[in-house]
Amino acid sequence: MKVTINGKEQEVSGIKSVRDLLDHLGLDCSKVAVEVNSCVIKKDEYDQTAISHGDVVEIVRFVGGG
């Protein structure tokens, strides 16, 4: 299925949940925040939040800033 991640459309397979997607991308769940279709996902909802074809996902992390 196709999912847009941080503005880029990507083909992913075998992914059902936000947790699966983060694992697939090699991201540490504790260090990021995720939005699916403009909806902020809490960390304890990563397992039960489904990812489906056409979803728009934003994954952010902290960087230096003033």
Add this chain to the structure above:
Amino acid sequence: MMQDMLVIGGRSFNSRLMVGTGKFSSPSTMKDALAASGAEIVTVALRRVELENPDDDILSHIDLGRYLLLPNTSGARDAEEAVRLARLARAAGCEPWVKLEVTPDPYYLLPDPVETLKAAEILVKDGFTVLPYINADPVLAKRLQEIGTATVMPLGAPIGTNRGVRTREQIEIIIEQATVPVVVDAGLGAPSHAAEAMEMGADAVLVNTAIAVSNNPSLMAMAFKKAVEAGREAYLAGIPEKSLRAQASSPLTGFLRE
């Protein structure tokens, strides 16, 4: 001296210097400068993860037991984007504190007062401790404190310009009317600028660029720490009135010619 704490949103802090984490040449330079500054509140930004470089993580260099992380909403062009960023920061595991900045203008990075007020209303209702970055506008500062922001953060000069407290007279009015801590943010380019803000009665200052881009960020952080403390102590001591005429410090009697 009695303990002089900075209280924001019900929390007490010893340090009145907040430090930003942007523009440092390396994480270790940042870490050392934060330690030297004595800061207890440090700001960070939120950006998209670079999927090609997922290990880059600033939090591994910030001791969260020592510093309160204050995520900003930099990059937000309107209230909606700012609210979204604040909620993402909270979802990332931060305490619900946010330095609210809405800066649609890319050249001066001046904050949009209408969108800032709108976002502040939403975030305060949503349970956030909101520290809004604003132009030095006393009317806006009042409106924000009325809706329940934890501070107001008027700018001294545009972000990263190092020009000092150019908004002095407006900030004086803000301080006079404030019922929440006033944090002078942005534009402070030298410790003397920070001392000036504190002498005026600001409750705290936020500094990033001047520390981060100096040749020796740790030394500069220490200089800002001293300046903030000096300015605060001078304010508490009471700075005497100015006069045009000289007022002799030595006795005006017992001269040799008498």
